[in-house]
Amino acid sequence: MPLxxxxxxxxxxxxxxxxxxxxxxxxxxxxxxxxTTDELRKAYDFEDLQSFLNLYYELMAVxxxxxxxxxxxxxxxxxxxxxxxxxxxxxFDPQAxxxxxxxxxxxxxxxxxxxxxxxxxxxxxxxxxGERNHGxxxxxxxxxxxxxxxxxxxxxxEAAKPxxxxxxxxxxxxxxxxxxxxxxxxxxxxxAALGLRRVAHxxxxxxxxxxxxxxxxLGVERVDHGLRCMEDPALVERLVRERIPLTLxxxxxxxxxxxxxxxxxxxxxxxxxxxxxxVNSDDPAYFGGYAGDNFTAVQQTLGLPEDRLRELARNSFLxxxxxxxxxxxxx
Ligand code: ES4
Ligand code: ZN
Numbered sequence: 001m002p003l004x005x006x007x008x009x010x011x012x013x014x015x016x017x018x019x020x021x022x023x024x025x026x027x028x029x030x031x032x033x034x035x036t037t038d039e040l041r042k043a044y045d046f047e048d049l050q051s052f053l054n055l056y057y058e059l060m061a062v063x064x065x066x067x068x069x070x071x072x073x074x075x076x077x078x079x080x081x082x083x084x085x086x087x088x089x090x091x092f093d094p095q096a097x098x099x100x101x102x103x104x105x106x107x108x109x110x111x112x113x114x115x116x117x118x119x120x121x122x123x124x125x126x127x128x129x130g131e132r133n134h135g136x137x138x139x140x141x142x143x144x145x146x147x148x149x150x151x152x153x154x155x156x157x158e159a160a161k162p163x164x165x166x167x168x169x170x171x172x173x174x175x176x177x178x179x180x181x182x183x184x185x186x187x188x189x190x191x192a193a194l195g196l197r198r199v200a201h202x203x204x205x206x207x208x209x210x211x212x213x214x215x216x217x218l219g220v221e222r223v224d225h226g227l228r229c230m231e232d233p234a235l236v237e238r239l240v241r242e243r244i245p246l247t248l249x250x251x252x253x254x255x256x257x258x259x260x261x262x263x264x265x266x267x268x269x270x271x272x273x274x275x276x277x278x279v280n281s282d283d284p285a286y287f288g289g290y291a292g293d294n295f296t297a298v299q300q301t302l303g304l305p306e307d308r309l310r311e312l313a314r315n316s317f318l319x320x321x322x323x324x325x326x327x328x329x330x331x
Contacts, residue, residue: 002084006316009247014283015076024062069110081134083292108163139168146179153187169197176206181213188218203228240274245319252282262301
């Protein structure tokens with residue numbers, strides 16, 4: 001039995017496996033610039049975040065209908081459940097779809113078709129029962145693309161207003177360097193006023209100062225990645241003191257060359273420093289593994305002992321947006 005865990009850093013568009021990409025391409029009459037799944041897989045040799053993002057956005061062309069988003073989310077839930085995931089807080093990138101003429105409604109209704117009442121804090125116990133949706137409770141987090149304008153982020157939040165009963169929080173992703181958190185001050189203030197939880201990617205490729213800014217200017221409760229905090233001892237001390245969770249993604253860091261090899265990953269040092277770390281998959285179809293694969297990799301390569309793995313699993317529930325009673329039931 002894999003260790004029960006929560007996944008807190010997962011881009012649903014990053015779960016698009018080559019086989020499903022080709023299936024959806026055929027269904028929607030979209031031509032991909034790759035002849036076979038093998039040829040596509042050969043393109044998964046990334047140099048940095050941007051080289052990955054180019055392919056990530058390119059493949060999204062196959063996602064067109066509600067059913068496409070439902071199929072994508074169902075495929076993810078099946079794989080995640082097999083690796084012990086009991087709860088998933090799922091990022092989605094509406095701007096990447098709105099710009100292709102796919103509406104907010106298509107994306108949210110489609111994802112909801114797969115996630116269903118497991119995604120609703122308001123669903124009754126009965127509605128949540130049974131084996132539906134692989135027994136995984138879920139939350140949706142709408143991400144703004146930081147390489148798009150602040151105005152575009154505000155328009156995106158506006159477009160999401162009819163669906164706020166299905167959206168738990170907002171996040172910030174895509175190309176980090178040159179797009180500091182402060183650029184999104186206004187939209188985060190608006191999101192907070194709407195009662196949305198706040199997270200942001202910071203300190204993946206960007207400097208430690210972006211982590212501080214995400215906390216102080218955007219009011220985030222959790223930092224996605226946050227890896228580069230290790231360059232700033234005062235920041236580490238603050239993150240420890242304030243128990244700010246970091247959603248680390250070890251296999252992603254290797255594939256995007258944020259670390260040289262998995263053996264060089266600072267996770268053990270981060271745990272030793274007292275940071276509240278969690279282990280997640282980011283874009284599992286592209287980076288070589290789902291949540292359980294990330295756990296196995298850090299166990300085997302970094303030699304993390306059992307108690308550290310249990311700490312990581314416990315942290316994932318503590319750092320989640322589940323209510324206390326739900327959290328106990330999930331783990
Ligand atoms: C992402 Cl690894 C990563 N970093 C930033 N934005 C992203 N969107 C999808 N994956
Ligand atoms: Zn990410």
